[in-house]
Amino acid sequence: MKRFRLSDAAIDAEAEKRALAHPAAGGCLAFEGWVRNHNEAREVLRLDYQAYGPVAESEGEAILAEAIAKFDLRAAHCVHRVGALAIGDMAVWVGVSADHRGAAFDACRWLIDEVKRRVPIWKNEHYADGESGWLHP
Amino acid sequence: MKYKLLYFASLADRAGRAEEMRDTSAQAPRDLYAEIARQHGFSFPADRIRVAVNGALVGWDHALTDGDEIVFLPPVSGG
Numbered sequence: 059m060k061r062f063r064l065s066d067a068a069i070d071a072e073a074e075k076r077a078l079a080h081p082a083a084g085g086c087l088a089f090e091g092w093v094r095n096h097n098e099a100r101e102v103l104r105l106d107y108q109a110y111g112p113v114a115e116s117e118g119e120a121i122l123a124e125a126i127a128k129f130d131l132r133a134a135h136c137v138h139r140v141g142a143l144a145i146g147d148m149a150v151w152v153g154v155s156a157d158h159r160g161a162a163f164d165a166c167r168w169l170i171d172e173v174k175r176r177v178p179i180w181k182n183e184h185y186a187d188g189e190s191g192w193l194h195p
Numbered sequence: 196m197k198y199k200l201l202y203f204a205s206l207a208d209r210a211g212r213a214e215e216m217r218d219t220s221a222q223a224p225r226d227l228y229a230e231i232a233r234q235h236g237f238s239f240p241a242d243r244i245r246v247a248v249n250g251a252l253v254g255w256d257h258a259l260t261d262g263d264e265i266v267f268l269p270p271v272s273g274g
Binding site (some may be wrong): 091107108109110112113116117138149150170173174175176177178179180181182191192193194195 | 201203204205208239243245247250251252266268269270271272273274
């Protein structure tokens with residue numbers, strides 16, 4: 059299984075977590091990003107995610123490799139949805155396993171921040187007032 | 196030279212298409228972006244855009260080759 063994947067189907071968090079197993083790991087930690095019903099005081103009805111696959115996959119893999127080296131992880135994986143998502147859907151899953159909890163917490167935070175900053179994925183929010191817009195922070 | 200350009204997110208909306216074939220004298224992403232930004236009305240300055248050629252991130256002065264697939268990546272919003 060690739061460590062970083064784009065998926066057009068629902069993310070199976072339990073299956074992702076099992077793939078982190080390692081006999082030297084003392085624990086695992088995962089962050090799930092969910093689609094919420096508001097952004098900057100606007101009511102959000104649904105989202106579309108678009109990705110540029112080749113660079114999303116190479117940047118995603120590079121980020122995971124950096125995290126494993128930087129935080130001494132036993133495993134690190136990430137899955138990000140593309141396509142149409144509803145409120146409450148899981149948009150992104152990042153998970154790590156490590157010998158000790160400190161590294162796992164630090165790595166998870168760093169990973170989700172780097173994925174949001176570097177991986178070419180874009181979010182189009184559809185608002186309750188009928189407007190929509192791609193976010194380019 | 197002839198290039199294939201892919202557009203994403205608001206750049207695709209602004210250009211009114213997801214891809215185009217372009218015949219141009221531009222030889223580096225810097226000149227090509229200036230040309231298409233003018234033509235399609237892209238408002239992002241180059242310092243907010245990243246460039247990918249044939250699936251790999253490159254610099255603005257990368258030497259382009261006939262037939263390259265080029266993507267100008269606007270600021271991302273995954274997660």
